[in-house]
Structures are given as C-alpha cells and as structure tokens.
Amino acid sequence: MMIQWDAETVIKMAAYAGAGLCMGLGAIGAALGEGYTAGQANEAVSRKPELSGEVFKTMLVGQAMAESAAIFALVVAMLLLFVNFPTHSWLFAMSSLSAGLCMGLGAFGSSIGSGFPAGAACQGTTHQPAMGGRLMTTMLIGSAVCQTPAIFAMVVSFILLFSNFSAQPFNPAWAALLGAGLATGFAAIGPGIGGGLVARAACDGVARNPERAGPVTNIMLLGQAVSQTTAIYGVLISFVLIFRNNEATTLIAPSAALLAAGLCMGFGAFGPGLGLGVVAQNAVKWISRSEAGTGDITRLMLVGMAVTESTGIYALVISLLLIFVV
Amino acid sequence: MAIEGADLIKAAAFLGAGICMGIGALGPGLGEGFTAGKACEAIGKNPKEAGLLTRTMLVGQAVSESTGIYSLVVALLLLFVV
Amino acid sequence: MDDLGNIHQIIVHLGGWDLAFNFEAMVMTWTVIGLLLLFGFFAVRGRSLVPGPIQVVGELFVFHLYGLVEDTLGKERAKTYGPLICALFMFLLLCNWLGTIPHLEEPTKDLNTPLSLGILGFLVAHVSGIRAKGFKGYAKEYIEPFPFMLPLNLVGEIANVISISFRLFGNIMGGSIIILVISHLAYSLVLPPFLLAFFGLFVGTIQAFVFTMLTTVYISIQVK
Numbered sequence: 030m031m032i033q034w035d036a037e038t039v040i041k042m043a044a045y046a047g048a049g050l051c052m053g054l055g056a057i058g059a060a061l062g063e064g065y066t067a068g069q070a071n072e073a074v075s076r077k078p079e080l081s082g083e084v085f086k087t088m089l090v091g092q093a094m095a096e097s098a099a100i101f102a103l104v105v106a107m108l109l110l111f112v113n114f115p116t117h118s119w120l121f122a123m124s125s126l127s128a129g130l131c132m133g134l135g136a137f138g139s140s141i142g143s144g145f146p147a148g149a150a151c152q153g154t155t156h157q158p159a160m161g162g163r164l165m166t167t168m169l170i171g172s173a174v175c176q177t178p179a180i181f182a183m184v185v186s187f188i189l190l191f192s193n194f195s196a197q198p199f200n201p202a203w204a205a206l207l208g209a210g211l212a213t214g215f216a217a218i219g220p221g222i223g224g225g226l227v228a229r230a231a232c233d234g235v236a237r238n239p240e241r242a243g244p245v246t247n248i249m250l251l252g253q254a255v256s257q258t259t260a261i262y263g264v265l266i267s268f269v270l271i272f273r274n275n276e277a278t279t280l281i282a283p284s285a286a287l288l289a290a291g292l293c294m295g296f297g298a299f300g301p302g303l304g305l306g307v308v309a310q311n312a313v314k315w316i317s318r319s320e321a322g323t324g325d326i327t328r329l330m331l332v333g334m335a336v337t338e339s340t341g342i343y344a345l346v347i348s349l350l351l352i353f354v355v
Numbered sequence: 356m357a358i359e360g361a362d363l364i365k366a367a368a369f370l371g372a373g374i375c376m377g378i379g380a381l382g383p384g385l386g387e388g389f390t391a392g393k394a395c396e397a398i399g400k401n402p403k404e405a406g407l408l409t410r411t412m413l414v415g416q417a418v419s420e421s422t423g424i425y426s427l428v429v430a431l432l433l434l435f436v437v
Numbered sequence: 438m439d440d441l442g443n444i445h446q447i448i449v450h451l452g453g454w455d456l457a458f459n460f461e462a463m464v465m466t467w468t469v470i471g472l473l474l475l476f477g478f479f480a481v482r483g484r485s486l487v488p489g490p491i492q493v494v495g496e497l498f499v500f501h502l503y504g505l506v507e508d509t510l511g512k513e514r515a516k517t518y519g520p521l522i523c524a525l526f527m528f529l530l531l532c533n534w535l536g537t538i539p540h541l542e543e544p545t546k547d548l549n550t551p552l553s554l555g556i557l558g559f560l561v562a563h564v565s566g567i568r569a570k571g572f573k574g575y576a577k578e579y580i581e582p583f584p585f586m587l588p589l590n591l592v593g594e595i596a597n598v599i600s601i602s603f604r605l606f607g608n609i610m611g612g613s614i615i616i617l618v619i620s621h622l623a624y625s626l627v628l629p630p631f632l633l634a635f636f637g638l639f640v641g642t643i644q645a646f647v648f649t650m651l652t653t654v655y656i657s658i659q660v661k
Contacts, residue, residue, distance in 0.1 A: 184619060219384075254635075255643060258604075261611035268614050281358065285366035289373025293430075296377030297384075304388020311392035315399025322402030326395050328505070329409055332654060333391025335647045336416045339600035340380035340387075340423035345607050346599055347376040347430045351369060355434055406508065410661070413654060417593065424593050 036119050043122035047129025048109035051186075054133030055102025055140075062095040062144025062225075069148030077155040084151050087165060091147020094172040098136035098143070098179035098221075105132040105186050118195040123203040127210030128186035131267075134214030135182020135221075138302075142225025143172035149229040153236025160239045167235050167246055171228025174253045178217030178224075178260040185213040185267045198277030204284035208291020209270040212348075215295025216263020216302070223256040223306020230310040234317025245317045248327060252309025255334050259298035259305070259341040266294040266348050273352065290351035297344020304337045364437075372433035379426025386419040462547035469531045469544060476527075502526055502649075509653045510660070518656060521561065525554070526649040529605070533641025536613055537633050543641075545609045548602070551648075555602035558652035559594075566659030575659075601651050608644045612636030 070088040074081045109125055150168040154161055189210060194202060231249035235242045270291060312330035316323050394412035398405055447458045480495030488496060502523045507515040529545065536543040544550045567575045579590045616636060620629045 181615075184615075184622070187622065188618065251643070254639065258608055258611075258640075261615070262607050264615060265607060265611035268618060280362045280366075282362050282365035282369060286369040286373075289370045291373075292370075293373035293377040296374070297380035300381030300384030301388070302384070304384040304386070304391075307385070307388040308391040308395065312395040315396055319399055319402070322398055322405070325402055325405040326398050328650065329398055329405065329412070330391070330395055331643070331647055332409065332650050333387075333394055333412055333416070335604065335651055336413065336420070337384060337387040337391055338604060339420060339596070340383045340426075342600045342603045342607065343423060343427045343596065344376050344380045346603055347372060347427070347434070350431075350434060351373055355369060409509075409654070410658070413658065421589065421593065424589065424596055427596065428589075428592055 036122075039119065040114065040122045040125065044109045044114065044125040044129075047126040048106040049129075050126075051102050051109065051129035051133040052106040054130075055099050055106075055136035058137035058140030058221075059096050059099035062140045062142070062147075063092045065141075065144040066091050066095060066147040066151065070151040073151045073155040080155050080158055083154050083158060083161055087150050087154050087161070087168070088147065090165065091143070091150055091168060091172065094169065094176075095140050095143035095147060097176055098139040101179055101183045102132050102136040105129065105183065105190075108190060112190075114190070115193075118193075118197075119199055120194045120197055120202055120206065124189045124192075124194060124206045127207045128189035129210075130207075131182050131189065131210035131214040132186040134211075135186075135217035136179050138218035138221025139176050139179035139224075140221075142175040142221045142223070142228070145225035146171040146175070146228035146232045149232035149236070153232055156236045157239060160236060160242075163239065163242055164232060164235055167242065167249070168228070168232050170246065171231055171249060171253070172225075174250065175221060175224040175228060177253075177257055178221045181260055181264045182213050182217045185209065185264060185271075188268075188271060192271065197275050200278055200280075201275040201283045201287055204286075204288040205270040205273065205275060205291075208288045209267040210291070211288075212270065212291040212294045213260075213263045213267040215292075216260050216266075216298035219299035219302025219304075220257045220260040220306070221302075223303045223309075224253045226306040226310040227252045227256060227313055230313040231317070234313060238317050241317045241320075244323055245313060248309075248313050248316050248323075248330075251327070252306075252313060252330065252334075255331070256302060256305040256309060258338060259302040262341060262345045263294050263298045266290060266345070266352075269349075269352060286351045286355050290348040293344050293351065294348040297348075298341050301338050301341035305334050308333050308337060368433045368437045372430040375433065376426050376430040379430075380423055383420050383423035387416045390415045390419060459547050459549060461542055462544050462550060465535060465542055466532075466544040466550065468541070469528060469535060472531060473527060498527060499523055505650070506653055509650075509657050514660060518561075518565075518653070522649055522653055525558075525652060526645055529554070529645035529648055530642060533609060533645050534637060536609070536641075537637035543609050543613065545605055546613055548606045551602035551605040552598075554605075554648070555598045558601070558655060559598045562652070562655040562659045565656055569660040597655065601648060601655075605644050605648050608640055612640055 066088055070084050073084045105128060109129055114121055114125065146168045150164045153164050157164070189206060194206070227249055231245050234245045270287060308330055312326050316326055391412055394408050397408050447460055449456045449458065476491065476495070479491045483489065484492060503515065503519045506519045506522050510518055532543055532545045532550070535541050536546070579587050613636070616629060616632045619632060
C-alpha cells in the first residue's frame with residue numbers, strides 16, 4: 030500500500046490531530062472547575078435548603094464563566110476542522126498542531142481557576158444572602174480576569190493559524206512554531222489556577238465581611254494582574270519565536286534550542302504563576318478580615334510576589350539566551 | 356540527512372538546559388509563594404511587626420530560591436560549557 | 438508588524454571596540470529626564486504654604502515615597518537614600534507611562550535601561566553594606582552558613598540583579614508586543630485603548646513600584 034505523503038495530506042492530518050488535542054485538553058479544566066463549583070453548591074444547599082434558588086442561579090452563572098475557556102478551545106478546534114487552510118507550505122502542519130496544543134493547554138488553568146470563585150460565591154450566598162448581588166459582581170470580575178491567560182493562548186493560536194509562514198525554511202522554523210505554542214500553552218496554566226485562588230479568597234472575604242468589599246475587590250484585581258506576569262512572559266517568548274527570521278540549516282541543534290526555549294518558558298511560568306496566586310490569596314484573605322495593616326499587607330504582597338516571580342524570570346532569561354545567543 | 360554526533364550532543368544539551376530551568380523553576384516558585392502568603396497572613400495577625408516580617412520573609416525566600424539558582428547554574432553550564 | 442524587534446542602532450567604531458547606541462531608547466530617556474526636570478522646576482518654583490497644583494503632586498510623591506523609605510530603612514538612613522528612591526520611582530513611572538503616547542516608546546522596553554538601573558541599585562546596596570558593616574563583616578556574609586557556599590551566594594547576588602531588571606523589561610516589552618499584535622489582528626478602535634490603560638498605566642505603575650521597593654529592600658538587607 031502506498032501512502033501519499035504530500036503537503037495536503039500531512040497538513041490535514043496535523044490539523045485534525047491538533048483539533049482533537051485542543052478540545053480534549055481544553056475539556057479537562059472546564060470539567061474539573063465546574064465540578065468543583067457544583068460540589069460547593071451542593072454543600073451550600075445542604076446547609077440552607079431554603080436558599081436553593083439563589084445558590085442554583087449563582088452556580089449556573091459561575092459555571093458559564095468557567096466554561097468560556099473551553100468554548101475558546103471549541104472555536105479553535107472547529108477552525109482546525111473545517112477551514113480549508115492554504116497548503117503552500119509544509120510548515121503549516123506544525124503551526125496547526127501547535128495552535129491546537131496551545132489553546133488546549135491554555136484553556137486548562139483558566140477553567141479550573143474560574144471554578145474556584147464560583148464555588149466560593151455559592152457558599153457565600155448561604156452565609157450572607159443579602160450580599161448576593163455584591164458577591165455575584167465580585168465573582169464575575171474575578172473569573173473574567175482568570176480568563177486572561179486563556180485569551181492570550183487564543184491570540185497566539187490565531188496568529189499561528191492565520192500567519193503566512195511560507196517564506197520560512199522548514200528546519201528550524203518547525204521547532205520555533207511548536208515551541209511558541211507550548212510556551213504560551215503551558216505558561217497559561219499556572220497563572221490561570223493562581224488567579225482563581227485569588228478570586229476565591231475575595232469571594233470568601235466579601236461573604237464574611239461585606240463592609241470590606243471595596244478594598245478586597247481592588248486587591249484581588251491587583252493580585253490577579255501581578256499573577257499573570259508569568260503568562261505575559263510566555264506570550265513574549267511565543268511572539269519572539271513566531272516572528273523571528275530563521276536561517277535555513279541542516280543541523281538539529283538550532284531547532285532543539287528553539288523548542289527548548291518554548292518548553293523552558295512554558296514550564297518555568299507554571300510554578301511561579303501558581304505561587305503568585307497563593308501569595309495574593311493569603312493577602313486578600315487577611316485584608317478582608319482586618320481593617321488595620323491593609324497598606325502593609327499590600328506592600329508585603331507586592332514585594333513577596335516580586336521575589337516569588339524570580340525563578341520565572343530565570344526561565345525567561347534562559348529562553349532568551351536559547352533563542353538569541355546559542 | 357546525516358546526523359553528526361557533535362550536533363546531536365549540542366541539541367541534547369540545549370533541550371536539557373531548557374527543561375532543567377523550566378522544571379527547576381516550578382518548585383521554588385510554589386515554595387516562595389507559600390512563604391510570602393504566610394508572611395501576608397502573619398502581618399494580618401500582627402500588623403506592628405511589618406519590618407521584621409518582611410526581612411524574615413525575604414531571607415526565607417532567598418533560601419528556598421537556592422534550588423532555582425542551582426537550576427540556573429546548571430542550565431548556563433549546559434548552554435555555554437558543555 | 439514587520440519591524441517587530443527592529444532596533445535603530447548607531448554603531449561607533451572606537452579603537453577596536455564597536456560601541457552600539459540604541460537611538461530611540463536614548464532619545465526617549467532624555468525626553469523623560471527633560472520632563473522630570475521641568476516638573477521639578479515648576480514644582481519648586483514659587484513654593485508657598487498654600488501649594489499650587491504642580492507642587493501638590495510633587496509633595497504627594499515625596500511624602501509617600503519618603504514614608505515608605507523610612508518604614509524600610511529607618512529614620513536616619515532615609516535621609517541618605519530617600520532622594521535616590523524618590524527619583525528612581527518618578528523616573529521609572531514616567532518611563533513606563535511614556536508608551537501610552539503615540540509615537541513615543543518606553544525607554545524601559547530596551548533591556549539596557551532596566552539593567553543599568555538594576556546594576557546601579559546593586560552597587561548602591563553593596564557599597565552601603567561595606568560602609569555599614571566594614572569590609573570584613575560584609576565579606577563574612579558570603580561564607581555563611583558554610584564556606585563552600587561562596588560561589589552559590591555570589592551567583593545568588595548576581596541573580597538578584599538579573600531578576601529585578603528582567604522583571605521590568607519582560608513586563609513592559611511583553612505588554613507592548615501584546616498591544617501591537619492585538620491591534621494588528623483586530624483593527625479595532627475599542628480594544629487598544631483598554632490594553633494601553635492596562636499595560637501602560639496599570640502594569641507600568643505596579644512594576645515601577647516593585648522595582649523601587651526591591652531596590653530599597655536590597656539596600657536594607659545590606660545595611661542591617
């Protein structure tokens with residue numbers, strides 16, 4: 030039997046594999062996040078059955094937010110399945126696979142993260158039924174900011190899908206494109222989950238101490254914004270990898286360096302992203318409990334986050350060295 | 356396409372450097388996050404000791420970062436020495 | 438889009454060395470310095486008990502930053518380091534905000550600016566450490582807890598400079614690349630202003646603050 034390894038076949042194969050990976054990986058996080066929300070909602074209803082209507086509403090809205098990253102993954106998977114992409118370059122096979130991986134991995138963290146505030150809001154609704162509106166607002170803002178890493182992943186996969194790479198030589202460029210997808214994809218996981226932890230603490234805090242809702246929401250936004258810096262490093266490395274001019278070569282080492290740069294930044298952003306979330310989570314929790322020391326806690330949080338981030342910055346430095354120096 | 360030994364070794368060293376720094380950043384990132392989180396909690400409980408707590412936190416973070424610095428050193432060695 | 442990562446460099450050959458000057462970064466840095474000098478001039482001109490608008494802004498900056506430095510370093514040392522820290526923060530803030538104005542670029546987007554400021558902070562911290570503890574006391578810290586930790590302690594100190602400068606560079610560069618690419622993709626009039634407000638004003642302010650605070654904290658670790 031003869032298999033025809035022409036560009037069209039290979040690109041179709043890669044696009045289908047990318048679509049499958051995209052939706053498959055993208056579904057994991059959403060399922061976990063929504064499951065967490067539903068579990069918390071059940072617990073809340075069992076405590077106060079008379080408030081089940083309120084809890085049910087909060088749960089559905091929260092789950093809808095948690096699902097949005099999975100919907101981004103669905104969009105990318107549909108594009109990969111049904112759009113007839115130009116077949117002028119073999120590189121397109123790699124860029125479509127990479128786009129799928131990027132969106133699939135990128136949706137993972139954000140969907141888990143958005144589940145956390147939704148669960149806390151369900152619990153909070155039964156603690157403070159009168160604060161339902163305020164809680165819902167905090168939850169919506171918090172989970173919307175959680176989606177930012179998934180949106181970064183979507184932007185990178187769109188660029189991978191719709192840019193024209195036909196001028197690039199195949200050998201190092203395949204690694205650059207794959208690395209670009211992996212960098213943003215993995216880098217989005219940690220900050221997504223971390224942002225969710227912050228938002229959960231904020232929803233908890235608003236429910237416990239409604240008078241502190243203002244400062245809690247502000248510090249939540251600050252903490253989430255700083256948590257996302259490692260995801261921004263991932264996007265930075267991806268863009269550098271996508272838009273650099275590759276020189277044609279027959280060696281493996283340059284390709285390995287580009288792929289390693291993507292992997293390094295992707296993995297390296299995961300731990301610090303999650304750690305930053307933990308810092309901001311504790312800061313928000315204690316700001317919601319006590320009036321005194323809000324300024325001190327905020328300052329300590331920023332300094333602590335800056336130091337926590339440093340290993341992510343070492344990963345950025347190694348990635349940049351791998352791309353530009355070696 | 357013939358693959359030469361030296362090329363293969365370089366490629367493996369680059370991949371190793373990337374993976375070393377990438378995974379090596381995971382643990383310290385999480386650990387330092389826990390340290391700073393607990394420091395925030397401590398200031399919430401005892402706001403008067405902010406200066407002392409900041410210094411304790413920074414020393415603790417510097418120590419837990421040392422494994423991250425080992426990864427950085429190994430990655431740099433893999434890139435430029437091996 | 439195509440000139441992403443293009444740097445306008447002027448290369449001067451000087452006795453076997455190639456000196457590269459990044460033209461844009463230098464012009465923008467001097468713009469920032471000029472604006473700050475103008476601000477300082479107008480803030481102190483005609484000082485009065487009932488302050489004018491520019492004097493109020495100046496006093497706000499100095500009052501808050503000086504308070505922060507006093508908290509971290511103590512009253513006596515704040516007199517020495519306060520002006521440096523205030524100037525550093527105001528310079529970084531204006532640098533990071535400059536990118537929100539069309540046709541201007543953040544000088545901090547060029548790695549050389551944050552790196553030189555990081556090295557400056559490193560030198561200030563270590564020189565004050567030697568001054569405060571004497572050279573022996575300063576050098577002794579590198580062989581603690583064990584003498585064989587010396588190389589790792591050295592790498593750790595240098596890693597601080599790398600992390601503080603790459604943090605600023607990565608955030609500002611990442612933000613500006615994201616704005617560029619998204620505006621290019623979306624052709625939208627709605628999205629870029631929001632992105633500029635987020636990355637330029639908000640992230641810029643936080644990163645300027647973090648850089649300043651870390652410099653202060655590094656000094657405080659060395660002198661105590």
